[in-house]
Amino acid sequence: MSRLSRAAVHRPGTRDLDLTSVEVADPAPGTVLVRMGASGVCGSDRHVLDGDWTLPSPTVMGHEGAGTVEAVGEGVTDVAVGDSVILSWFYPCRRCTACVSGRSYVCTGSRSEECLLPDGSTPLSLDGEKAFPYLSVGSMSEYAVVPEAGAIRIPREVPFDVASLIGCSVATGFGAVVNDAGVEAGTSAVVVGTGGVGLSIIMALQLVGANPIIAVDLNEEKLVAAKAFGATHTLTPSDGLADEVHRLTGGGAAYAFEAIGRVSTIESLPSLIAAGGKAVIVGLPPEDSPISIDALALAEGGKSLIGSNYGSTVPGRDFPRLAQLFLAGRLPVDQLISHRITLNEVNEAFEAMRRGERARSVIVF
Numbered sequence: 001m002s003r004l005s006r007a008a009v010h011r012p013g014t015r016d017l018d019l020t021s022v023e024v025a026d027p028a029p030g031t032v033l034v035r036m037g038a039s040g041v042c043g044s045d046r047h048v049l050d051g052d053w054t055l056p057s058p059t060v061m062g063h064e065g066a067g068t069v070e071a072v073g074e075g076v077t078d079v080a081v082g083d084s085v086i087l088s089w090f091y092p093c094r095r096c097t098a099c100v101s102g103r104s105y106v107c108t109g110s111r112s113e114e115c116l117l118p119d120g121s122t123p124l125s126l127d128g129e130k131a132f133p134y135l136s137v138g139s140m141s142e143y144a145v146v147p148e149a150g151a152i153r154i155p156r157e158v159p160f161d162v163a164s165l166i167g168c169s170v171a172t173g174f175g176a177v178v179n180d181a182g183v184e185a186g187t188s189a190v191v192v193g194t195g196g197v198g199l200s201i202i203m204a205l206q207l208v209g210a211n212p213i214i215a216v217d218l219n220e221e222k223l224v225a226a227k228a229f230g231a232t233h234t235l236t237p238s239d240g241l242a243d244e245v246h247r248l249t250g251g252g253a254a255y256a257f258e259a260i261g262r263v264s265t266i267e268s269l270p271s272l273i274a275a276g277g278k279a280v281i282v283g284l285p286p287e288d289s290p291i292s293i294d295a296l297a298l299a300e301g302g303k304s305l306i307g308s309n310y311g312s313t314v315p316g317r318d319f320p321r322l323a324q325l326f327l328a329g330r331l332p333v334d335q336l337i338s339h340r341i342t343l344n345e346v347n348e349a350f351e352a353m354r355r356g357e358r359a360r361s362v363i364v365f
């Protein structure tokens, strides 16, 4: 028996999400039905609305979600009815070479980017036609059906609004710092763009003891938030940004992170780091975004420029760790939430994001 679920649906050619009811199927073998508790409003959803990336449509948006397991399909053993779970927007296939060697973040068997379940089906329909859950999550909906490998149990004490953010921005930011960059205590870092993802990077830099931590954003409010999360210095982008970073770090930062997804700020990363430094692209640019960098300066300086997708998160390992860090008071994820909203207010939240406002809006169901 399927159920109707109120959801925020994207159709190409329009930036406004349609608030309507979709039909959500019962969980098939290996999948889980989740009653959503909360869904964050993330920059990656905005990319889709603004036409930066192409996807199967209509699409139920939302990929940063947490909720309660309402029913499980045949053969599901990892989670049970009543469990609190965080959804992962990249579910590992658990069979490919990457997965079996513990590097599920480069899994080649996942169909999450196609917005499909492992068997190639979709659990959603709208007016009798197929609909697709964004990144196989679709958390801007009262109910979601996700693969077992994409629903990670966490302690019930973690509120859903916090848990939802652990599922994308916090995992991405923390993973970029810890899994990808491997930042050491006492080393310097600069973060360009301090929305939900950039602020999560700063939170992780503070936790691992980076110093100084330099935050860069166009928006003054975001920079105030950055200071609260541990930034030691804040800057607005200007022609003199690289000089300023070199002055504050005594010759360039050891690590630089871009958390906007803009070609020009990605191209500026190598100029912010010292010889031997590491620059990490965390923000996701639109499709077909070639970048141009000075290869000689990169080579002569022994600098690295790496991409980080989802912070190379291993959801089953990292989500529970992040939840425990929050419960221990060492990762103030709750302070990332600037606005708690209803599903009906989602379009306003994206408009505010386009203006560079709000640390993170979270839809609470």
Ligand code: APR
Residues within 6 Å of the ligand: 041, 042, 043, 044, 045, 047, 169, 172, 192, 193, 194, 195, 196, 197, 198, 216, 217, 218, 219, 222, 237, 259, 260, 261, 262, 265, 282, 283, 284, 285, 353, 355, 356, 357, 358, 359
């Ligand atoms: N220079 C500095 N800061 C900028 C600039 C710029 N040229 N342009 C935008 N910003 C700032 C905005 O003011 C905002 O604070 O970048 C921040 C982007 O934050 P959000 O819109 O909240 O996006 P977020 O959810 O953090 O995602 C950032 O990471 O995962 C990816 O797809 C996601 O590409 C997106 C990026």
Ligand code: ZN
Residues within 6 Å of the ligand: 042, 043, 044, 045, 063, 064, 168, 169
């Ligand atoms: Zn996201």
